[in-house]
Amino acid sequence: MSARFTVLTGGVGGAKLVDGLYRILPQNSLTAIVNTGDDFCHFGLPISPDIDTLLYTLSGKSNQVLGWGREGETWNFMAALKSLGGEDWFNLGDGDLALHVMRGMALSAGEPLSKIIARFAKTWELQLSILPMTDDAVATWVDTDEGLLPFQRYFVERQCAPKVRAVRFEGAVDAIPAPGVIAAIMESDAVFVAPSNPWLSVDPLLAIPPIRKALETTKAPVIAISPLIEGKAVKGPTAKLMGELGLEVTNYSIATHYGKLLDGLVVHNKDEAPQALTIARTDTLMKSPDDRERVARAALALAAGRNT
Amino acid sequence: MSARFTVLTGGVGGAKLVDGLYRILPQNSLTAIVNTGDDFCHFGLPISPDIDTLLYTLSGKSNQVLGWGREGETWNFMAALKSLGGEDWFNLGDGDLALHVMRGMALSAGEPLSKIIARFAKTWELQLSILPMTDDAVATWVDTDEGLLPFQRYFVERQCAPKVRAVRFEGAVDAIPAPGVIAAIMESDAVFVAPSNPWLSVDPLLAIPPIRKALETTKAPVIAISPLIEGKAVKGPTAKLMGELGLEVTNYSIATHYGKLLDGLVVHNKDEAPQALTIARTDTLMKSPDDRERVARAALALAAGRNT
Numbered sequence: 110m111s112a113r114f115t116v117l118t119g120g121v122g123g124a125k126l127v128d129g130l131y132r133i134l135p136q137n138s139l140t141a142i143v144n145t146g147d148d149f150c151h152f153g154l155p156i157s158p159d160i161d162t163l164l165y166t167l168s169g170k171s172n173q174v175l176g177w178g179r180e181g182e183t184w185n186f187m188a189a190l191k192s193l194g195g196e197d198w199f200n201l202g203d204g205d206l207a208l209h210v211m212r213g214m215a216l217s218a219g220e221p222l223s224k225i226i227a228r229f230a231k232t233w234e235l236q237l238s239i240l241p242m243t244d245d246a247v248a249t250w251v252d253t254d255e256g257l258l259p260f261q262r263y264f265v266e267r268q269c270a271p272k273v274r275a276v277r278f279e280g281a282v283d284a285i286p287a288p289g290v291i292a293a294i295m296e297s298d299a300v301f302v303a304p305s306n307p308w309l310s311v312d313p314l315l316a317i318p319p320i321r322k323a324l325e326t327t328k329a330p331v332i333a334i335s336p337l338i339e340g341k342a343v344k345g346p347t348a349k350l351m352g353e354l355g356l357e358v359t360n361y362s363i364a365t366h367y368g369k370l371l372d373g374l375v376v377h378n379k380d381e382a383p384q385a386l387t388i389a390r391t392d393t394l395m396k397s398p399d400d401r402e403r404v405a406r407a408a409l410a411l412a413a414g415r416n417t
Numbered sequence: 418m419s420a421r422f423t424v425l426t427g428g429v430g431g432a433k434l435v436d437g438l439y440r441i442l443p444q445n446s447l448t449a450i451v452n453t454g455d456d457f458c459h460f461g462l463p464i465s466p467d468i469d470t471l472l473y474t475l476s477g478k479s480n481q482v483l484g485w486g487r488e489g490e491t492w493n494f495m496a497a498l499k500s501l502g503g504e505d506w507f508n509l510g511d512g513d514l515a516l517h518v519m520r521g522m523a524l525s526a527g528e529p530l531s532k533i534i535a536r537f538a539k540t541w542e543l544q545l546s547i548l549p550m551t552d553d554a555v556a557t558w559v560d561t562d563e564g565l566l567p568f569q570r571y572f573v574e575r576q577c578a579p580k581v582r583a584v585r586f587e588g589a590v591d592a593i594p595a596p597g598v599i600a601a602i603m604e605s606d607a608v609f610v611a612p613s614n615p616w617l618s619v620d621p622l623l624a625i626p627p628i629r630k631a632l633e634t635t636k637a638p639v640i641a642i643s644p645l646i647e648g649k650a651v652k653g654p655t656a657k658l659m660g661e662l663g664l665e666v667t668n669y670s671i672a673t674h675y676g677k678l679l680d681g682l683v684v685h686n687k688d689e690a691p692q693a694l695t696i697a698r699t700d701t702l703m704k705s706p707d708d709r710e711r712v713a714r715a716a717l718a719l720a721a722g723r724n725t
Contacts, residue, residue, distance in 0.1 A: 153522040183491045189515030194540050203511035207497030214461040232502050 111138060114409075115297040115329075119144045119310025120159040121177060122343060122395075123303030124166040126334055126408070129401030130301070131167055133409075136236035140293040142320075144305070145222070145241045146249035146278055146313030147260050151199055152190075154209040155216055158261075159310065160226055160241060161208050168233040176344070179204045198266040223287040240293070242314045243284040249313055250277045260309070269346035273353045276308050281316035286323075294323040299412030302333035304393065306347045307366050308354065321370070330372040330412045334404060335360050338377045338394055373411045375404065387411060419446060422717075423605040423637075427452045427618025428467040429485060430651060430703075431611030432474040434642055434716070437709030438609070439475055441717075444544035448601040450628075452613070453530070453549045454557035454586055454621030455568050459507055460498075462517040463524055466569075467618065468534055468549060469516050476541040484652070487512045506574040531595040548601065550622045551592040557621055558585045568617070577654035581661045584616050589624035594631075602631040607720030610641035612701065612712075614655045615674050616662065629678070638680040638720045642712060643668050646685045646702055681719045683712065695719060 114134060116127050118141055127141050144159045165171040165179055172178045182202035191197050201209070208229070215225045221244040230239045249260040253271035263271060294300055305311055315321045324331055340358050342348045348358045356362040360376050364383045373387040382388045389411035395401045422442060424435050426449055435449050452467045473479040473487055480486045490510035499505045509517070516537070523533045529552040538547045557568040561579035571579060602608055613619050623629045632639055648666050650656045656666045664670040668684050672691045681695040690696045697719035703709045 152518045153525055154518065179497070181493075183493050183511060185489075185491050185511035186494070186514050186518075189487070189512040190519065192541070193515055193519050193537060195515065195519055203491060203493035203514075204497040206494050206511075206514060207501055207503065210460045210462065210494075211498065211501050211503055217461055229501060233500070 111135060112298040113138050113140070113293075113296060114299050114301070115140045115142065115293040116301040116303055117142050117311060117314050118159070118163065118303035119305030120147070120162045122336060122345070123159070123305035123310065124163045124171075125395040125401050126301070126303040126404060127163060128166050128398070129395065129403070129405030130409070131237055132398065132402050133405055137238075140238040140240060140289070140297070142240050142242055142287075142290050142293065142314065144310050144313050145243060146247050146281075147264070147310075148246075149248070149259060149261050151201070151209075151261075152195065154201075154206070154213050156199075156201075156209055157212065157222070157226075157241070160239065161205070163239060164208070164226075164229060164233065164235070167235050167237070167239075178202050199261060221287070223289070238289065238293070240287050240289050242287065242290060242320065243317060244287050245280060245284040247281045247284050247313055247317070248279040249309065250279055251309075252277060264309075264346075269349065273308075273346075273350050275354075276312060278313045278316040281313060282318065284317045286317060286319050291319055291323045294320070294329070295327050297327070297329045299409065300324065300327060300329050300331045301408050301412070302331065302367065302371075304334040304336040304343075306336060306342075306345055306350070307363060308350055309346070315370075324370045330414075331370055332373040332375065332408050332412050333363065333367055333371055334375040334393060334408055335363050335377065335380070335382075337363065337380065339379055343394060375407050375411060419443060420606040421446055421448070421601075421604060422607050422609070423448045423450060423601040424609040424611055425450050425619060425622050426467070426471065426611035427613030428455070428470045430644060430653070431467070431613035431618065432471045432479075433703040433709050434609070434611040434712060435471060436474050436706070437703065437711070437713030438717070439545055440706065440710050441713055445546075448546040448548060448597070448605070450548050450550055450595075450598050450601060450622065452618050452621050453551060454555050454589075455572070455618075456554075457556070457567060457569050459509070459569075460503065461521070462509075462514070463521050464507075464509075464517055465520065465530070465534075465549070468547065469513070471547060472516070472534075472537060472541065472543070475543050475545070475547075486510050507569060529595070531597070546597065546601070548595050548597050550595065550598060550628065551625060552595050553588060553592040555589045555592050555621055555625070556587040557617065558587055559617075560585060572617075572654075577657065581654075581658050583662075584620060586621045586624040589621060590626065592625045594625060594627050599627055599631045602628070602637070603635050605635070605637045607717065608632065608635060608637045608639045609716050609720070610639065610675065610679075612642040612644040612651075614644060614650075614653060614658070615671060616658055617654070623678075632678045638722075639678055640681040640683065640716050640720050641671065641675055641679055642683040642701060642716055643671050643685065643688070643690075645671065645688065647687060651702060683716050683719060
């Protein structure tokens, strides 16, 4: 049987690694298990930011200028909504709305999210398996100095300004992994943890007990790609959040956070890394498709037991 | 007390007369009671075509080129929807979606349609009362030689091609008029029936028993504006449908259809009209705002007992 690979991922940064793996691996050998803790209902429409980012990224539809959303997006819906007194803190592009409306219709008809996303991916001719971490509702809440905030209120509306004290994943303990999630982790030749925010974007997956257990017991090497570059996060609140949680912004903290799950870590060229772990070094900044492939190759090589 | 006026209306053609009345009458003296038999749920979103056409027309947002929908509309939602395998027989513009999404959210929260529309009208600073005929579900079905079709399937998808045998209004008999509807008819100084399709767009209102009774018993003159011009309909399937129902395409048929409800009829300059009715003649083709005002003036004058 040909080799199979699995990647656990959040949104923008993680999608770049998935894209790198997707570009170099044989068709249909990759499974992406995606965070749905950021999912929320807005204007009655169910939004799955990380899944949608992945769909757009892998199908070549992502907006390179904004860094999120669809390419060639227009904003007439938001303008009209505003004229009707609608809240405008969360931008929904005109083209982007199609995913949310189609998803909402299918969910209302009783179709589980995993089947809906599989259908979207197939329609867009993607040759990998994209799985939500669960078909159940899991909601990320951020406990801050301004009180407990739903993830999108913290991340988008407040632009990560409040100081974080803790992160909670409502519903995670009882959530059942989506069909295929556990099998993908257990039966892969390697499992990767994308360079998404460990506390906000990867922890929701780890908070689902059967997923954590599968990662602990799989025979496959579990390899994380560090989100840090020279002691900073490329984008997003990772470094700020680590500081607020009292952690040093280093790969030691990343490795400690994942703990015994982890068999190896891909770090940026110049960065220090824990000696106890198997390490690969490369330029982990992913701007171009070539960058994405380079980081994916480093991760694959580390998993195969060959340092690059 | 200052004079009050009420108009019963369907979509595009009717909205032009309402606009004419709205332009010349004092602020807040006009009530429009609007057909909701065309309303339907599409992609999980509640669409109210006639109400929305009126909102766009009166607020100066209507698309003059298309003759329906919003000005400056874009279509990225539909394009994305199509790429996901969504049905594309009914076009939803990007800006137009805002009304449907906001309405859907409010309906889900338990707000009746009449309150939602009043809020939209207020937000857009419209100085008239726009009432759905009812807050209950009434659905227009067209019985055709291709079978029984929901209104939008007949009107939009099949472009009125099937031959009509009868029109039905599901739910009308038990529907309760929206708050204010009966009072508007009973307490107005004149009630107008817009030049909408009598069988498809006005009959849904007349199929609600308390509305018909109010029209029969109000002391106000009830004045219709004929949708026919030189034996043809300006737009839409009125003439074709009259032929299919075995009726002559004349103002006699229009007058007979409304029967004893009617106290007067505004007809086009050159057209014949029943002698038994009080008649006003003008050029009833409404292209410009001036045209709309002219027809509205003719209707108001006829109601006031002065032929123009």
